[in-house]
Structures are given as structure tokens and as C-alpha cells.
Amino acid sequence: MLKFILKRMAYGSLVILGVLIVVFFLFQALPGDPVAMMAGQRTDVSTREAIAKDFGLDKSLPVQLVLYMKDLSPIAIYEDTPENQAKYDYSVLTNLGDNVLVAKTPYLRRSFQTNKRVDEIIIENLEGTLWLAFVAMLFATGVGILFGLIAALKQNTFWDHALVSLSVIGISAPSFVAAIIISIVFGYYLADYTGLNMTGQLWVTDPIYGRELHLENIILPAFTLGIRPLAIITQLTRSSMLDVLSQDYIRTAHAKGLNFYVIVVKHALKNALNPVITAVSGWLASLMAGAFFVEVIFNWKGLGWVTIKSVETKDFPVVMGATLFVALIFVVVNIIVDILYAATDPRIRLSD
Amino acid sequence: MKVKTAKNTSSAFKKKRAPKAAFFFLSLVGFCIVFADLLPLPFSPTALDLQHIYLPPLQTQDYIAGKPFHWLGTDHLGRDVLANIIYGCRTAILLSLPAMAIASALGLLLGGIAGFYGNKAIRLSITHVFTLLLTFVLAYYYGFYLPEYSFKESAVDATQPFYLKWLIFISILTTGLVVSKWLHKRILLPLNVSIPIDQLIMKCIEMLSSVPRIILILCLAAYTRPSLYNLILITGLTYWTEPARLIRAELLRVKTLNYIESARAMGLADFYILIRHALPNSLSSIIVAITFGTAGLISLESTLSFLNIGLPVDLPSWGRMVASIRNNFSAWWLVLFPGIALCSTVLSLQAVSNWLVYKLNPRNR
Numbered sequence: 001m002l003k004f005i006l007k008r009m010a011y012g013s014l015v016i017l018g019v020l021i022v023v024f025f026l027f028q029a030l031p032g033d034p035v036a037m038m039a040g041q042r043t044d045v046s047t048r049e050a051i052a053k054d055f056g057l058d059k060s061l062p063v064q065l066v067l068y069m070k071d072l073s074p075i076a077i078y079e080d081t082p083e084n085q086a087k088y089d090y091s092v093l094t095n096l097g098d099n100v101l102v103a104k105t106p107y108l109r110r111s112f113q114t115n116k117r118v119d120e121i122i123i124e125n126l127e128g129t130l131w132l133a134f135v136a137m138l139f140a141t142g143v144g145i146l147f148g149l150i151a152a153l154k155q156n157t158f159w160d161h162a163l164v165s166l167s168v169i170g171i172s173a174p175s176f177v178a179a180i181i182i183s184i185v186f187g188y189y190l191a192d193y194t195g196l197n198m199t200g201q202l203w204v205t206d207p208i209y210g211r212e213l214h215l216e217n218i219i220l221p222a223f224t225l226g227i228r229p230l231a232i233i234t235q236l237t238r239s240s241m242l243d244v245l246s247q248d249y250i251r252t253a254h255a256k257g258l259n260f261y262v263i264v265v266k267h268a269l270k271n272a273l274n275p276v277i278t279a280v281s282g283w284l285a286s287l288m289a290g291a292f293f294v295e296v297i298f299n300w301k302g303l304g305w306v307t308i309k310s311v312e313t314k315d316f317p318v319v320m321g322a323t324l325f326v327a328l329i330f331v332v333v334n335i336i337v338d339i340l341y342a343a344t345d346p347r348i349r350l351s352d
Numbered sequence: 353m354k355v356k357t358a359k360n361t362s363s364a365f366k367k368k369r370a371p372k373a374a375f376f377f378l379s380l381v382g383f384c385i386v387f388a389d390l391l392p393l394p395f396s397p398t399a400l401d402l403q404h405i406y407l408p409p410l411q412t413q414d415y416i417a418g419k420p421f422h423w424l425g426t427d428h429l430g431r432d433v434l435a436n437i438i439y440g441c442r443t444a445i446l447l448s449l450p451a452m453a454i455a456s457a458l459g460l461l462l463g464g465i466a467g468f469y470g471n472k473a474i475r476l477s478i479t480h481v482f483t484l485l486l487t488f489v490l491a492y493y494y495g496f497y498l499p500e501y502s503f504k505e506s507a508v509d510a511t512q513p514f515y516l517k518w519l520i521f522i523s524i525l526t527t528g529l530v531v532s533k534w535l536h537k538r539i540l541l542p543l544n545v546s547i548p549i550d551q552l553i554m555k556c557i558e559m560l561s562s563v564p565r566i567i568l569i570l571c572l573a574a575y576t577r578p579s580l581y582n583l584i585l586i587t588g589l590t591y592w593t594e595p596a597r598l599i600r601a602e603l604l605r606v607k608t609l610n611y612i613e614s615a616r617a618m619g620l621a622d623f624y625i626l627i628r629h630a631l632p633n634s635l636s637s638i639i640v641a642i643t644f645g646t647a648g649l650i651s652l653e654s655t656l657s658f659l660n661i662g663l664p665v666d667l668p669s670w671g672r673m674v675a676s677i678r679n680n681f682s683a684w685w686l687v688l689f690p691g692i693a694l695c696s697t698v699l700s701l702q703a704v705s706n707w708l709v710y711k712l713n714p715r716n717r
Binding site: 011014015018019022023026027030168169171172173174175176177180181184188198292293296307308311312314319322323326327330331334 | 555556558559561562563564566567568570571572574575576647651654655658659661671674677678681682684687691694695698699702
């Protein structure tokens with residue numbers, strides 16, 4: 001088991017390294033002069049050269065890649081100067097002559113637009129995305145299992161057909177259309193009844209009352225984000241429930257004269273939920289990435305919102321940082337899911 | 353209480369209502385694509401009618417006999433919604449079909465190689481690998497790196513070195529190949545290594561799919577000049593992972609079957625078996641992947657034009673129509689009609705692909 005975990009983690013770190021290299025060269029190949037974006041149009045040559053030197057832009061591409069990787073690694077060796085101290089905000093581990101071995105948070109450079117540290121921007125916006133993904137998943141799992149159960153128990157009736165057709169529409173509707181329809185219907189046409197806003201954020205800074213938590217703003221984006229998982233969970237629960245209900249032990253339970261609800265909840269549902277739960281655990285990561293359009297349309301401050309805004313303003317470091325961060329989440333969640341699978345099913349870890 | 357036995361075949365397929373409706377709608381879309389120019393539309397999709405902006409559908413208020421009539425209303429620049437929906441079919445298909453063709457060709461090739469050859473089938477001698485690597489570096493140095501400096505001095509015409517560069521590059525590589533063959537025959541290093549081509553391709557796929565695809569496309573599309581060709585290339589080069597994965601899985605199954613083994617026993621070449629026997633037998637899953645992918649690409653096209661990224665602004669598109677509602681929330685017709693067109697196209701494509709899954713499964717015949 002330990003060997004499997006180590007192997008999986010080694011592969012995962014290789015993938016991360018590959019993503020890093022791909023992202024680095026991708027953003028190098030894109031047109032646009034970073035120095036001009038940092039400094040603005042009207043600057044003298046010495047300022048431009050200073051900025052280029054600060055970012056290592058005066059060096060060749062492979063050297064730049066190594067510098068970027070050095071910036072990202074949590075343990076690195078630097079010259080112990082006040083400038084480096086201010087730039088990386090590190091804590092010294094040991095002294096190595098002129099240089100020091102330091103531990104630091106990964107330095108993802110600074111935003112061209114706001115000059116804030118990119119890792120700070122990501123952490124700041126991560127909260128909104130996490131909340132959104134969590135609430136959406138909660139809603140989707142709860143309602144989806146309920147719908148799937150109803151569809152399975154009332155198989156080939158009106159309710160079954162209605163729920164299955166709705167879930168097919170839910171899977172195929174493009175997310176921006178769903179988002180805009182929901183925001184306009186519930187936030188504009190029915191706003192008097194629902195009392196919801198079309199757009200809004202988790203924390204609203206009010207000039208009088210200060211920073212306030214607005215939990216009601218999460219309802220519409222989370223509902224929109226949850227539609228697709230909801231539809232998939234409904235179908236998964238339905239088919240796996242139908243599978244379980246046709247098995248022998250359910251017939252035995254019926255023959256024993258057990259209560260119908262005891263059979264459904266205790267015997268059937270417990271076994272039918274296994275594939276659903278494994279699917280849900282794998283989706284949380286993709287939900288975080290899938291929240292892009294929902295966040296943009298509902299103006300919800302999150303990772304997707306900040307990424308699309310940075311794409312529009314050509315703020316390279318923020319886009320790079322956010323891309324790397326999302327890729328990291330993907331890989332880590334994949335590793336965890338694989339390890340969980342291997343822990344429950346010995347065939348997987350033996351075959352690999 | 354009676355417990356019904358499970359039947360996972362949906363009743364809708366037996367009645368064949370859903371695929372029929374889907375085929376009908378898709379043929380309608382096809383008709384719009386082919387004959388859009390011949391239809392008697394009162395407006396062209398790009399014509400501005402600034403006196404009638406945000407006109408609701410079927411508005412007869414300022415209808416004067418003989419004057420053209422906006423059947424489905426207009427957007428914020430007075431562009432006709434009906435014309436845009438009809439010409440929007442064309443844009444959606446123009447992007448998604450070629451992009452899917454590129455993606456599935458790439459996916460077929462790479463997934464086929466990964467699935468069929470696996471980790472151990474391709475073996476290269478160490479001599480070949482070393483000499484090729486060495487000559488590649490040499491060829492790059494003499495072909496591309498050095499001329500850049502030497503030709504700059506002597507101000508030669510810029511077009512001439514281009515051919516020369518490639519000529520030098522390729523000739524050095526061929527020399528390397530010949531030398532490596534000769535060295536191999538002289539048994540300098542008769543060791544063989546197997547190239548883990550399956551692992552390599554799978555790691556590539558995992559890498560590409562761990563970067564959210566939409567960010568990749570958005571970045572590339574946002575920074576290149578907006579044009580349909582660029583976007584087709586970008587999406588084609590990012591969408592190949594799913595067909596590749598499917599085909600690999602299918603080939604892993606097919607490869608163990610008896611007829612492949614007997615083809616091997618007959619002494620057929622691996623590549624011939626792959627093209628002639630293995631791929632045609634995994635075609636059903638490929639077709640399904642292509643229809644499903646096309647549906648995804650159609651919604652991607654409208655998403656990009658909704659965000660106004662990557663596509664030229666004067667191209668009629670469903671997503672662009674939807675986007676114009678953000679300036680006037682009471683213009684419901686701008687979401688409803690393009691939304692219906694988009695959702696029904698995606699739905700019908702998915703229904704068709706479900707129908708294909710059902711049809712191509714020999715157990716359902």
C-alpha cells in the first residue's frame with residue numbers, strides 16, 4: 001500500500017512539473033511585453049531594465065524557467081539581502097556562507113495590475129469558490145439522491161419519465177445559458193417574491209455597517225452550479241438503485257415481510273450509494289474549475305472570476321498562478337481518489 | 353409490495369420518439385446551414401437597425417405595410433434575432449465540425465498508438481537513440497542556430513535561408529540515421545530498450561486534462577488575433593484527449609481478441625493490423641465520442657462568443673445574442689430564442705449519440 005501511495009505521488013509530482021513547464025512556455029509564447037505592462041507606456045530605459053532584471057526577463061528562456069521554479073519551490077537558496085527578504089518573505093533555515101537556505105510560501109510573482117502578491121490574491125478569492133462548490137455539491141447530492149430514489153421506485157411512471165427528462169436537459173444545457181436564465185428569472189422578474197439579487201458576493205462592504213456576510217447571495221449561483229451534478233447524480237442513483245432492487249437479497253427481505261421503507265433505506269439505498277459517493281468525491285475538484293461562468297455571470301468573487309478578469313486585463317502572473325493552483329488541486333484530488341479506490345479495492349493496487 | 357425488475361433500457365428508445373425528434377431538428381439545422389442565403393429573410397444578420405433597438409418579437413406597433421418585420425425582435429443594435437439564429441447555425445457548425453475532425457484525427461492516432469502498442473511493443477536499440485539524439489542537436493545547431501548569426505552578417509535574402517535551414521537540418525538527420533543503422537549492424541551496442549509509448553501518451557493526456565481546458569482555450573484565444581481558424585486549431589488541439597482515451601480503452605479490449613492474434617500469426621505488419629482490423633472494430637465508440645464531442649464544442653462556441661473572446665465580432669452567433677441581454681434585462685427574447693436553439697441542438701446531438709450507443713450494441717439488434 002505504501003509503495004502504491006509513493007508511486008502515485010511520484011507520478012503526480014511529475015504531472016505537476018509537466019503542467020508547470022507547459023504553462024510557463026505557453027505564457028512565454030503569448031504576444032505582449034510584460035515589462036510594458038508592468039511599467040506602463042511612458043517609462044525610461046533604466047526603469048524598464050530594472051524591471052526586466054527583477055523578473056529575470058533579461059536572461060534566456062531555460063534560465064527563466066529555472067528561476068520560476070526556484071520561486072515556486074518552498075525551500076530554496078538565496079543571497080541573504082534585504083531585497084530578497086522583502087521580495088520572498090522567507091524564514092532562514094541555515095546559513096551557507098554568503099547564501100542562506102530558506103523556507104517560504106511559493107512565490108507566484110506579483111500582479112501586473114495591482115502589484116499584490118499572486119498567492120495572496122488566490123487565497124483571498126479561494127474562499128468564495130470553496131463555499132460555492134461546497135454548497136452546490138451539498139445541494140446536488142441531497143436533491144439528486146432523493147430524485148434518483150423517486151425515479152427508481154416509481155419506474156416507468158410519469159414521475160420517472162419527468163425526472164429522467166429533466167436530468168437529460170440539466171446535463172446538456174450549456175452552463176452560461178442556465179446561469180443567465182436563472183439569474184434573470186429569480187433575480188429580476190421574480191425579485192419581489194424571492195428577495196434575491198441578480199449578482200452579489202459573499203462579503204459585501206457597506207459604507208455604514210462595514211463588512212457584512214450575505215449568505216442569501218450564494219443561493220442562485222450554487223443552485224446553477226449544482227444543476228449538472230444534480231442531473232448526473234439523479235441518473236446514477238436511479239440506475240444503481242434499479243440494479244440493487246432486482247437482486248436476490250432484496251427479494252429475501254421482502255419475503256421476510258420487512259417494512260418497505262426499511263428495505264429501501266437500510267438495505268437497498270446503502271448499497272446503491274457506493275458508486276454515487278465515489279463519483280461525488282471526484283467531482284468536487286472539477287466543480288471548482290467549472291464555476292467559471294457561474295462566477296462571472298453572478299459576479300461572485302472567486303477563483304474563476306479573478307481568472308477571467310485577469311485574462312481580460314492580460315494580467316499574466318495571476319492567470320498563471322490560478323492555472324497552476326487549479327491544476328495542483330486536480331492532481332492532488334486525483335491522487336487522493338486513487339488511494340481511496342486502492343484502499344477499498346485491492347485489485348487496483350496489485351494491477352498497477 | 354411488488355418490486356419491479358430492473359430494465360435499464362429507457363422506454364423512450366423503444367418508441368423511438370426522442371431520436372426521431374432529434375433527427376428532425378438536426379435536419380432543420382442542416383437546412384439552415386446550407387440554404388441560409390436563399391431563405392427569404394427580411395434582414396441580414398449583421399444589418400443594424402438603430403431605430404428599432406430592443407424591439408420585442410411580433411411587435412406590430414410601427415409596422416407599415418411593405419416594410420420588413422422583425423419576427424423575433426432585435427438586440428441592442430437593432431440586429432434581427434431570427435436572422436442571427438439562422439446564420440448562427442452556420443458559425444456553430446463551422447467551428448465545431450473542423451475542430452472535432454482535428455481532435456478526433458489526433459485522438460485516433462495517439463490513442464490508437466497508445467492502446468495498440470502498449471508499453472513494450474516498440475523497441476529501439478540504444479545505438480539508434482543515442483546517435484539520433486546527438487545528430488538532432490547537431491542538426492539543430494548547424495541548421496537553425498548558426499545560420500541565424502552567420503546570415504545576419506552577410507545580409508542574404510530572408511527567404512533563401514529558410515529552405516537552406518531545413519535542408520541542412522534534414523540532411524544531417526538522415527546522415528545520423530544511416531550512421532546509426534551502420535553502427536547497429538557492426539554490433540557496437542546491441543542492447544534494446546522499449547519505449548513506454550502508452551505511459552508517455554497517457555501522462556500527456558493527464559497533464560492536459562489537469563489544466564482546466566476552458567482556461568487554456570480562453571488564454572490562447574484571448575491573446576491571439578480573433579479568427580475562426582485560430583479557434584478551430586486551438587480547440588482541436590485541446591479536445592483530442594477524450595477521443596484518445598476512449599480509443600485506447602477500446603483498443604486494449606480489441607487487441608486481446610482472437611482475430612488480431614491470427615492476423616499477427618499471418619505475419620501482417622502491426623501498423624496494418626491497427627489501421628485495417630483493430631480501428632474499424634472499435635469504430636462504434638469513436639462515432640459516439642465524435643457526436644458527443646461535437647455537442648460540447650457547439651456549446652463552447654457560444655460560450656466564447658458570449659464572453660466575446662476569440663471569435664470575430666461580426667460573426668453571427670447564438671452566444672453573442674444571449675450576451676446582449678446584460679444591458680437590458682427585460683429583453684427576454686434575446687435569451688429565450690437563441691437559448692432554445694442552442695439547447696435543442698446540443699440535446700439532439702446527445703440524443704443521436706445515445707441512439708447510436710443503443711444501435712451499435714449488437715445485443716440490442
